[in-house]
Amino acid sequence: MISDDTRVQFYKDMVRIRTYEAALQRDYHADKTPQWDIGAGLIPGEMHLAAGQEPVAVGLCANLEQDDAITGPHRPHHLALAKGVDMKAMTAEIFGRVTGLCHGKGGHMHLFDPANHFSCSGIIAQGMPVAVGQAFAFNRKGTDNVAVAVAGEGAANQGAFHEALNLAAMWKLPVIFIIEDNDWAISVARDTATPIKDGSLRAAAYGMPSARIEGNDVEAIYEACKIAVDRARAGGGPTMLEIHTVRLWGHFEGDAQAYRGDELQEATERDPIPAYEKRLRAAGLLDDEAVAAIQAEAQAEVEAAIAFAKESPEPKPSDAYLHVFA
Amino acid sequence: MISDDTRVQFYKDMVRIRTYEAALQRDYHADKTPQWDIGAGLIPGEMHLAAGQEPVAVGLCANLEQDDAITGPHRPHHLALAKGVDMKAMTAEIFGRVTGLCHGKGGHMHLFDPANHFSCSGIIAQGMPVAVGQAFAFNRKGTDNVAVAVAGEGAANQGAFHEALNLAAMWKLPVIFIIEDNDWAISVARDTATPIKDGSLRAAAYGMPSARIEGNDVEAIYEACKIAVDRARAGGGPTMLEIHTVRLWGHFEGDAQAYRGDELQEATERDPIPAYEKRLRAAGLLDDEAVAAIQAEAQAEVEAAIAFAKESPEPKPSDAYLHVFA
Amino acid sequence: MTATIDASTRRVTTAKAISEAIAQEMRTDPNVFVMGEDVGPYGGIFGSTGGLFDEFGATRIIDTPISETGFIGAGIGAAVEGMRPVVELMFVDFFGVCFDQIYNHMAKIHYESGGNVKVPMVLMMAVGGGYSDAAQHSQCLWASFAHMPGMKVVAPSNPYDAKGLMISAIRDDNPVIFMFHKGVMGLPWMAKNPRSIGPVPEEEYTVPIGKAAVAHEGSDVTVVSISMSVQHCLDVAEELEGDVSVEVLDLRSLVPLDREAILASVAKTGRLVIVDEDYKSFGMSGEVIATIADHDPSMLKAPVQRVCYPDVPVPYARVLEYEVLPTRDKIKAAIAKVMG
Amino acid sequence: MTATIDASTRRVTTAKAISEAIAQEMRTDPNVFVMGEDVGPYGGIFGSTGGLFDEFGATRIIDTPISETGFIGAGIGAAVEGMRPVVELMFVDFFGVCFDQIYNHMAKIHYESGGNVKVPMVLMMAVGGGYSDAAQHSQCLWASFAHMPGMKVVAPSNPYDAKGLMISAIRDDNPVIFMFHKGVMGLPWMAKNPRSIGPVPEEEYTVPIGKAAVAHEGSDVTVVSISMSVQHCLDVAEELEGDVSVEVLDLRSLVPLDREAILASVAKTGRLVIVDEDYKSFGMSGEVIATIADHDPSMLKAPVQRVCYPDVPVPYARVLEYEVLPTRDKIKAAIAKVMG
């Protein structure tokens, strides 16, 4: 049984992420006028937002400790925030500031926070083997930490997926593989990319326990992740979870999504946050006032982070030459 | 029911291959004295022989036509011979002669015979996607040909395996994936490389029919391949077969196989040719005389091929600069 | 099969020039097909396959799973069986997940087979930075391909060349790497040099692979470049007109490398600047210089200036990225330096 | 932490020197471990891990499945968490199945993280041909690694350097590519130059990464090389003694490239020959030449001679392979030519 406090916390955490993504979306587009230019504005470059996928991050990370590791994909903000990455430093990074997590060198697809063992990469599925190595290190060092690799359902068709799962299973390492199935890999629909409906079947290829979690429900996700994380901590080896979630917005900002057709409307209706709010209201855990307070708190934190980013200095041009080698 | 003639033919084909591999082994080592030197002698370089794996090649290829394709692995001779590649041209290639299949440029891991749609590659599992593309071409051209990718059980842990199977299944292409499980990938035992005992389980990850064939029995292999090939020809899509076979000799010539221990003796006892001979004798299809005749015929053909190779001229040194571009 | 351009020639983007070239070849040759991620209804992330899906449908314009080794290998298999695939790798930066198929198979099969097997295949891909896409989505990497034998490596700088080179590439019996810089595509959603939209004849025509173009004639200094950077070089050459006479040599391909054109130009000018958005060391600039040094180092009246991407990964922040990108200012400074 | 060699120093193979270096570091640092295909009981296909399994067992000497992306990625993950993996890629030729982990992750994480994350990892691999292993098992490809920023690239030519460089590599906080040519390993089953067995002190010592060695002093011509080819160059230099005074510069690493050493030697000799078993174009030779041309092309009294692997895949037949390999005869001819 998940406690009432935890349930409200789940809601708060999801609202916090959504508020963050919405604010980034706003600021990303704010100064790309008059002609929309991907490289212009205070936040330049590609921008992959995770609206709709908050339950995955929140349900997963509620099971993790600071010294557990996550390797995330190109769409990483929800995971970073839920894992405890400092919002200010992360935002400053996305704004390319010297106060950023990576002093402006990484950008939104390359957030590295060694204190929280969080990293991500823009190359599909390639974070998965890295998580296996982190789990290997935890195992050799005798800690009970776990490593989590998060990747999209599109990424699960990449060779690295196969190699990483097999290695983790063979070596019985404390890894959890989370596949965020949001039905799309850019414009390529899940069901045109693999003939199987239930991706968790793939774990059988490695003798690995697995499950597919439908419903994009933070509590179900939490419970499934709990089993996986507990097993990994106890030395029981890896687990693979395919979590059916939803991509509410474009693949990246600027994606007109013409390819989605009616599905886009249907997807919008699967927004997990109003649904969860409704459940918590029905359970008497939330009311208008509480919701407003939660939203206001989230908004305040996010705007403070953005303000911090905007006020932070840019890196010195010559910093470009630093850090090629340690 | 497999006809008696076919059964005897299977035996002949297996003896032919074994005779070939044994003769190559003999000639490979013949002139590497006094100090054994991998680069010396009439046959230089690495040499991966397939003794023990004849049932796979023969059982498979009995189902194939000339315009069906095979992409083979680094251990390719049994497949090439069974597929109909000219023994003389192939042998000349292995001896590095200008009369060789590839005029001496390819060598034993790179045998290309477009007339028989046979090719192989020394990079593990990378022939598998190529076979998918050949099947794609057959499909688009409206033929009923099939493409077969053959790879070792070690190769099945490589990312390319995963990508190729998924593509073939998604596109329902006429491909047969044959995994030759000979228990070893050089010195790495199968069961230390993946936790699953039955590799055919992996096909479930792509919704693909599959089977594991135990016993290294040419007839069982033939029957299983027949189902797969018929399905592919009829437009029913790909099949994956893991065939348990045996590597009677070293991974490559010169491999002392210290890592095998007792298993080597046990493997020797699983030699498929004496076993099949015994069955055919029991069925009254072979007797001493027939066996001797078959062996003699094979030996004669093989020695003629080797003689052809030895008598053939070497390429001109300047040929090295040809064929970089068409 | 060249084409003439006059005032009436319509002006299109490089993206349109590429997709038109593919469409025209597809109309005449049923063996041509397109395969890659988001090449179907989306039309290619950088527009290289715009409109093709509508005309040719899903059997010939094929969206793939994110399985580059799988589908590039499939392209090779189809090519070996006589088809002429045009395969897209979305960004060159991803070549590390599939390079084996590219250089150990696509590029070598013809040679390994002693000339018996052909692999007529185009592998196209987006390259380049300048819009804050950071370390894994902004590289050029043409030298990484050009270093490996057996594939041609093409990178047009303008729409006219793009169409003609793409038609040549599709008709070529060899594997051709076709690199389009995002900045030359003329995308509506990316800042661009006006040179990314230009006159392109409607008919089919070819531009030969392996011939450099003197994009701007001059006599004081030779500036050798390729792809997007050529546009900057031309801007600089025009700006300096009357002051320094700059010859801009657009290599158009690294393999084959038009060494004669390099030698001819440097023989005339005696001064060499190389502008390259790929990493500096062990790359294009060294090979261009070696072309001179192999022949006659005394052709050079001054030290060579290399305006290349320094040996650092691509940083994200704009101020950092533009510090390391080859820009007009750096090209001008290099010309000034080499002029002494 | 250098070591001295005298007549009493035992002579060992390069393979032994490497495995000894790893063993000594493993004894003092529990974070060092070895991972790769056949590195366990087999001891590495080319002997680089001989004896380690017996001493350290299966928890620290780890045989992997044939999953290079998987285990190199795992090495990176372990390094990020503070371990010091020594990972073997069996042949450099296979880098195409795993290059993304190498150049997009291993080499870039430190930079992308703004210096916050270190990846102290050694990725070792066999390179080189000369024994008819054909197109997919005979390449050197060091320039392909050296072209990408963020990793050091080391390739020793003899046992002494191999041990000292391996110890440096393991202790380095950066990713280091450690390339051992099969021909320098001193394997009992491969023809070898006697230089592949040499004096190696038993104690631990380091050879600094990034410093070239003047392997043979001379004043008429500079011959720049690396790895196995250095042995050929030394043979030639000794043979020509009294006739031509040949300076042989063993680069020992391409990244960092010891440009000062190149300039210093060419300043002295004015003549340059480059010997490189990697493909010629867009590679090491061009960068060495560019180092001169950037500085002062007039240092060169004659056209440069490049004795490199021409831009063809490696053919199988011995007569074909030796036609294209850099051999002593070709080096001699190049020296003769550059001497005029």
Ligand SMILES: Cc1ncc(C[n+]2csc(CCOP(=O)(O)OP(=O)(O)O)c2C)c(N)n1
């Ligand atoms: C190896 C590689 N191939 C292609 C891409 C381009 N790409 C970036 S995101 C993406 C789609 C990813 O889909 P999925 O894994 O389902 O994640 P999602 O975007 O849905 O979160 C693609 C194809 C890449 N970054 N890396």
Ligand SMILES: Cc1ncc(C[n+]2csc(CCOP(=O)(O)OP(=O)(O)O)c2C)c(N)n1
């Ligand atoms: C990508 C790649 N990794 C490693 C190798 C080296 N290698 C050659 S054969 C082999 C073992 C192959 O085992 P398996 O696939 O079971 O085939 P078998 O040799 O048993 O026939 C290895 C590791 C290679 N050729 N390619």
Ligand SMILES: [Mg+2]
């Ligand atoms: Mg997705």
Ligand SMILES: [Mg+2]
């Ligand atoms: Mg095997």
